[in-house]
Amino acid sequence: MKEKLAKEYIALIPVLFENFKNLNKNEVKLTHLQNHVVEFMYMKKRDLNIKEISNGLNIAKQQLTNVISELENEGYLIKMPDPRDKRAVLVSLTSKGKSIQEEKWRGIYSNFHTNLAKLNVEEQIDLQFALHKLNVLLKKMEG
Amino acid sequence: MKEKLAKEYIALIPVLFENFKNLNKNEVKLTHLQNHVVEFMYMKKRDLNIKEISNGLNIAKQQLTNVISELENEGYLIKMPDPRDKRAVLVSLTSKGKSIQEEKWRGIYSNFHTNLAKLNVEEQIDLQFALHKLNVLLKKMEG
DNA sequence: GATTTTAGTAAATATATTTTTACTAAAATA
DNA sequence: TATTTTAGTAAAAATATATTTACTAAAATC
Secondary structure, eight states: OHHHHHHHHHHHHHHHHHHHTTTTOOSSOOOHHHHHHHHHHHHHTSOEEHHHHHHHHTOOHHHHHHHHHHHHHTTSEEEEEOTTOTTOEEEEEOHHHHHHHHHHHHHHHHHHHHHHTTSOHHHHHHHHHHHHHHHHHHHHHHO | OHHHHHHHHHHHHHHHHHHHTTTTOOSSOOOHHHHHHHHHHHHHTSOEEHHHHHHHHTOOHHHHHHHHHHHHHTTSEEEEEOTTOTTOEEEEEOHHHHHHHHHHHHHHHHHHHHHHTTSOHHHHHHHHHHHHHHHHHHHHHHO
């Protein structure tokens, strides 16, 4: 059974991939790395220090110095001293930074709504149930 | 209900994101774009011409000339004339190109197997059912 | 058949990303 | 307390990516 399970899991990826392919065709003039950082921070939903971003994105911390100071200059995030470690710096998305991401999600969201119409009511109920189950179980698997 | 449904859908993304974060820490010495192209071709599971890759990845076709000829030099793909359009060129992943991707999926796969142990049998059955439902329904929504 | 569009290539220039090395100051450890 | 490790910055050099312009040949359209 585990074989079949893993196959279903892996089959899910290209399906979702297709859905998100247009996600980063955003208008805002950020470079790839800048966008990557903002996206990562938005996903994490909390302030992060540079090391955490560096680890999370597999980018050398030296690169982040410039990327983040540029984002700060443009008002997408702010830096502040980490009260728990005087060496470290906490990076926090501003509402301008968050709004870039929210704009992207609005697109996904509305697309999802549109496509939902292709399912009948029974299927919609099944979909909700499946999504919920999946979220709960995948989180359990990670934790 | 649609609200709740969309929320579950969107909540799924960060969960999966976490799972795939290490996917591109691969050893192979490809540049980002090169990796992107190989990944895209692998997902599509068929030969593509340069225009299709350009559209699919939102990359100017001029950029692809170099990226693809480099990949060809390294043996990850081959180019051949498109029999249906003498202007066009079909790009096809070699087994060397495919094996890079397969290596990545093996990592995901084995990670999934490991984490599956955190679920009891009943939960595993639920997971399989949810994954299957989701694949079927999402595909229906796209099509 | 003439004209326009399309697929791909080419090359130059401008930006962005990566890597290497080195430094400071605070934290952790011995 | 002395030593080592860690978080962040800085700057130069090497690569990679993006943009612009222009060209060829085949396809599509008029």
